[in-house]
Amino acid sequence: xxxxxxxxxxxxxxxxxxxxxxxxxxxxxxxxxxxxxxxxxxxxxxxxxxxxxxxxxxxxxxxxxxxxxxxxxxxxxxxxxxxxxxxxxxxxxxxxxxxxxxxxxxxxxxxxxxxxxxxxxxxxxxxxxxxxxxxxxxxxxxxxxxxxxxxxxxxxxxxxxxxxxxxxxxxxxxxxxxxxxxxxxxxxxxxxxxxxxxxxxxxxxxxxxxxxxxxxxxxxxxxxxxx
Amino acid sequence: xxxxxxxxxxxxxxxxxxxxxxxxxxxxxxxxxxxxxxxxxxxxxxxxxxxxxxxxxxxxxxxxxxxxxxxxxxxxxxxxxxxxxxxxxxxxxxxxxxxxxxxxxxxxxxxxxxxxxxxxxxxxxxxxxxxxxxxxxxxxxxxxxxxxxxxxxxxxxxxxxxxxxxxxxxxxxxxxxxxxxxxxxxxxxxxxxxxxxxxxxxxxxxxxxxxxxxxxxxxxxxxxxxxxxxxxxxxxxxxxxxxxxxxxxxxxxxxxxxxxxxxxxx
Numbered sequence: 001x002x003x004x005x006x007x008x009x010x011x012x013x014x015x016x017x018x019x020x021x022x023x024x025x026x027x028x029x030x031x032x033x034x035x036x037x038x039x040x041x042x043x044x045x046x047x048x049x050x051x052x053x054x055x056x057x058x059x060x061x062x063x064x065x066x067x068x069x070x071x072x073x074x075x076x077x078x079x080x081x082x083x084x085x086x087x088x089x090x091x092x093x094x095x096x097x098x099x100x101x102x103x104x105x106x107x108x109x110x111x112x113x114x115x116x117x118x119x120x121x122x123x124x125x126x127x128x129x130x131x132x133x134x135x136x137x138x139x140x141x142x143x144x145x146x147x148x149x150x151x152x153x154x155x156x157x158x159x160x161x162x163x164x165x166x167x168x169x170x171x172x173x174x175x176x177x178x179x180x181x182x183x184x185x186x187x188x189x190x191x192x193x194x195x196x197x198x199x200x201x202x203x204x205x206x207x208x209x210x211x212x213x214x215x216x217x218x219x220x221x222x223x224x225x226x227x
Numbered sequence: 228x229x230x231x232x233x234x235x236x237x238x239x240x241x242x243x244x245x246x247x248x249x250x251x252x253x254x255x256x257x258x259x260x261x262x263x264x265x266x267x268x269x270x271x272x273x274x275x276x277x278x279x280x281x282x283x284x285x286x287x288x289x290x291x292x293x294x295x296x297x298x299x300x301x302x303x304x305x306x307x308x309x310x311x312x313x314x315x316x317x318x319x320x321x322x323x324x325x326x327x328x329x330x331x332x333x334x335x336x337x338x339x340x341x342x343x344x345x346x347x348x349x350x351x352x353x354x355x356x357x358x359x360x361x362x363x364x365x366x367x368x369x370x371x372x373x374x375x376x377x378x379x380x381x382x383x384x385x386x387x388x389x390x391x392x393x394x395x396x397x398x399x400x401x402x403x404x405x406x407x408x409x410x411x412x413x414x415x416x417x418x419x420x421x422x423x424x425x426x427x428x429x430x431x432x433x434x435x436x437x438x439x440x441x442x443x444x445x446x447x448x449x450x451x452x453x454x455x456x457x458x459x460x461x462x463x464x465x466x467x468x469x470x471x472x473x474x475x476x477x478x479x480x481x482x483x484x485x486x487x488x489x490x491x492x493x
Contacts, residue, residue, distance in 0.1 A: 048234055076323070168320075169323055171318055184415055
């Protein structure tokens with residue numbers, strides 16, 4: 001409930017009413033996107049040339065389609081797509097699917113780079129110790145690769161949380177939609193709520209990208225990993 | 228043939244088979260929706276209504292009471308009460324509403340939507356319940372005067388995208404009239420732009436002008452009767468359309484509609 005249209009009340013109103021959905025969308029987009037991205041990265045690094053083509057084609061397609069187009073496509077373009085879900089949550093599912101498919105295409109690049117940056121000598125050494133290929137990957141390559149992916153991955157988080165604003169177009173009540181509701185109720189002040197929204201997004205992106213992007217990079221450098 | 232070749236062929240066959248299954252799966256999997264939408268609505272206990280909550284006094288989300296309010300909102304509550312269910316609101320962009328209704332996400336649209344021949348092809352409309360005006364709005368100190376929409380040639384004019392005003396002016400632009408048309412997703416931003424001097428005029432519904440003339444110094448320079456306003460649902464669900472029409476016609480008969488109009492537009 002918005003008590004009065006002063007700036008602190010608007011700030012907390014947007015946070016309380018919009019932030020949960022924004023964070024749910026971001027988390028789902030990142031987690032499913034991570035699984036898709038990991039699969040694609042493995043396909044590209046360890047797969048045969050044919051499997052690699054499939055992964056590359058996927059990345060090309062989903063990096064080439066604007067997110068809003070994907071959302072409209074999955075929300076309204078393919079009516080039977082989520083027939084097993086209550087209509088109440090179909091648009092939400094469509095948005096999560098779009099965010100995940102798109103984020104997966106980008107995360108695969110991040111993870112592929114991280115896997116390749118682990119010195120191949122370590123893989124050979126692990127094999128020489130009697131580990132299977134899978135064990136070598138699971139216990140030697142993967143732990144290092146995931147750490148090295150963190151800085152770029154925090155960047156992907158910042159992209160996804162900002163892209164959740166597209167969900168407002170198809171009726172998800174996230175922070176942008178809540179902000180516009182405040183504007184519709186107080187038409188005399190259009191810019192203050194939008195500026196407050198911008199500040200909220202900054203609060204939720206900058207500290208994370210700073211911590212992971214800068215401190216984590218420094219930490220990796222101290223360990224002699226990555227760059 | 229080496230292993231790689233076999234893998235490639237297997238992959239291609241797999242993709243072809245997979246896509247074919249995907250192509251035919253929709254025909255096999257979900258059963259066709261139950262014949263009666265009204266029965267479905269009553270079974271789930273909720274009527275799914277799409278709206279675009281930036282259009283007072285037709286519909287707005289009141290951030291003080293955290294409730295939807297407005298003429299269309301009250302009308303839909305009456306329909307839901309008639310069906311013995313509650314209303315679940317889907318608040319989205321105005322131009323996304325027809326797609327959402329056709330796709331089946333929402334049962335009906337209540338967004339002060341005008342009946343036009345183009346929309347009637349896509350969606351079924353109820354009995355029209357109100358008729359408003361379309362007005363060309365300028366700043367209060369503007370010297371612009373027009374006798375016809377063609378006179379807007381050479382000026383920058385704002386419209387809300389997907390509205391009848393948008394279609395009317397787009398037709399003029401397509402016919403060669405040199406109007407610099409700017410389309411907005413939301414009326415409030417459009418009027419803020421008019422106030423800031425980014426637009427020479429806007430072409431909007433009269434109720435919107437009424438609301439914003441309380442905030443900005445505005446005047447109308449041209450009035451044109453708008454098409455009738457109605458609720459919309461899918462052609463495939465005449466049963467819901469029938470119930471909607473019963474409620475609207477009863478409201479006209481017993482004076483409830485006039486009371487509603489007086490309450491929101493008085």
